[in-house]
Amino acid sequence: MTDDVTARAAEVLKGHRASIDRLDAILVYTLGERFKHTQAVGKLKAEHDLPPSDPNREAVQIARLEELAKEADLDPEFAKKFLNFIIQEVIRHHRQHQG
Numbered sequence: 001m002t003d004d005v006t007a008r009a010a011e012v013l014k015g016h017r018a019s020i021d022r023l024d025a026i027l028v029y030t031l032g033e034r035f036k037h038t039q040a041v042g043k044l045k046a047e048h049d050l051p052p053s054d055p056n057r058e059a060v061q062i063a064r065l066e067e068l069a070k071e072a073d074l075d076p077e078f079a080k081k082f083l084n085f086i087i088q089e090v091i092r093h094h095r096q097h098q099g
């Protein structure tokens with residue numbers, strides 16, 4: 001009987017891992033798509049001599065993401081840190097376009 005329980009647990013674990021792998025792929029492709037758009041924004045800002053960052057928009061986005069995180073049962077502080085990391089990366093890319 002222990003072998004059956006262990007085998008069933010291994011199957012459940014395999015299913016969770018397959019889902020995690022698919023979700024990781026979704027995250028990577030989603031971030032790739034997001035950065036395509038932020039790269040385009042960076043080029044547009046550089047062409048029109050606009051600042052690489054927009055603190056007002058960033059604050060709105062962080063507040064929005066915190067609300068989404070709460071709705072998704074995700075730690076809002078983690079979501080905030082994650083978005084801040086992405087924003088800093090985007091700003092770094094925007095500055096590269098301006099140099």
